[in-house]
Amino acid sequence: MEIRPAKRLNHFETGIFASLNEVREGLEKEGRKVYNLFIGTPDFTPPQHVIDALTESAKDPVNWRYSLRESDELLEAVCSYYKDRFGVTLTPDIITAVNGSQEGMGHLGMAICNKDDVVLLPDPGYPAFEAGAYFGEADIQYYPIVKEYGFMPRLDLLPEDLLKRTRYIVLSYPSNPVGAAAPREVYEEVIRYAKKYNFIVINDNAYSDIIFDGREGFSFLSLDGAMEVGAEFFSLSKSFNVTGARISFLIGNKQIIDAMKLLRSQYDFGMFTPIQKAAIAALKGPRECVKEQCAEYQCRRDALCGGLRKLGWDIPDSDGTMFVWAPLPCGYTDSKLFCEELAKKAGVIATPGISFGPRGEGYVRFALVLPPEKLNEAVNAIKESNILK
Ligand SMILES: Cc1ncc(COP(=O)(O)O)c(C=O)c1O
Structure with missing residues (x-):
């Protein structure tokens, strides 16, 4: 056969x-x-205290059961990290874990897109952005991030009809692959467009801790209006060198998070408890x-x-x-x-x-x-x- x-x-x-x-x-x-x-x-x-937290937790057989959901301790650790690191106040109900931002991004379209909705992606950009929109049967369109415009999005150059049909846009700075960091004003401008044309903004914040020459990494959610229009992937992969552990979160607008939680509840059981413990140690530990x-x-x-x-x-x-x-x-x-x-x-x-x-x-x-x-x-x-x- x-x-x-x-x-x-x-x-x-x-x-x-x-x-x-x-x-x-x-x-x-x-x-x-x-x-x-x-x-x-x-x-x-990874920092030793993160490894220790995982190995200690793994010794207890109870921790090998389905975790079903993220523990309150983990969600609270994310909240206090966001407060200290980014000055953003979160509540546990606007956070969901994902099995790495790549997985979360790969499924996002299925949670928030209908067939032929426009999804705006950076070109060049991280390939998982495209996969997620494709699985959501979206009409994938690209906005150029090119040297001519300092590798920043230029929504003013996109046709109005496209903006009207857009369901979500993905931004990701500091950017893989182009290495550019965006100032806050760039995000503020995108939020203005999102409100005007009624689309969602998804920020992939993988590199806020790898930023050079005195620049400060920030969270998109720290900007006025961000919570109203969007959500952010927050990954521990690169900051704490835990790429194999797949620790990331989608955080932001409750309707987006609820949609993602509902989708995830159909195919996953929640983060392995020892990995949750490792994440807590990373979030609460020295920086x-x-x-x-x-x-x-x-x-x-x-x-x-x-x-x-x-x-x-x-x-x-x-x-x-x-x-x-x-x-x-x-x-x-x-x-x-x-x-x-x-x-x-x-x-x-x-x-x-x-x-x-x-x-x-x-x-x-x-x-x-x-x-x-x-x-x-x-x-x-x-x-x-x-x-x-
Ligand atoms: C822009 C960007 N987003 C997401 C990821 C993947 O993050 P995670 O390990 O949380 O899936 C990477 C990894 O290279 C990346 O460059």
Whole structure:
């Protein structure tokens, strides 16, 4: 019997990361030195108190049962974190856990979209945004985030008819992949549009703790009117290096949260209790480690961007995130081709900009997942490869 996957899956291609991983394995088999700069998985470790909280909790067999919902202790920890960190007052009823922002974003469209509602997504942008809108049968439209406009959204350039048909817009700053941070005014402007055209704003706040040169990360929910029009994904993945534990929350407008809770109640039973305990420890614990880590990311950015600029590759500094968004050098125009050559000639594996959307073509994304010394080595390998000549 031939079993074909559902037609809806024809929409997706095998992930770019799987094929980049094959490239890495191939080079390693040849005994080549490889600099793995394609996946945004932090190489830092979770704080010890977070690991301890999880392992302690896992020793109690009761904690292996269905958790059914997030504990009051966890929801209160999120509330007090938001108060201290972002100055935002929350109540537990406007928070739901998701199994990572990626999963939450992937299902969001099913909770708040009807067929053919417009969903506005950044191009280039994080691929899970698109998957979520697609599963919600939305009419997916893109707003460009390009150098010309400082990588900021320009809703004033979109047709009014499109704005009228929009159900939700996704914003995400500091931005993966472009590395730009948005000032509050950019969000305030989007909130004004949301009120005028009656659409929802979803902010993906994955990198508020990785932001450079004295900028301050903030929550979208701290802005006037935000709670009325939208919600925010708040992930612990990158701040606390717990990407595998899948700890994230959707927080904001109660109607959005209720819709998401109802959907989630059909396919999930709530976060594993030991992971809830780890999340509580992270949220209530010291935050110096998060700041130190941010400073380390900044040193890495300086090593990579500064190093490549010295070689004549004109790469702007990222404002935040663990990524660098570099225009292709030396007349290259095809980002996949460039990444193949970069891997073959220099052993540096980076992600082609086209994987983040059509407007990502002409760029390559580097992840800052190696210490500065290793990034210096990678810069040197690029120099020796003569790819910039
Ligand atoms: C913009 C953005 N959102 C969400 C995520 C995923 O977060 P989580 O680990 O909570 O699924 C990432 C991870 O790279 C990201 O870059």
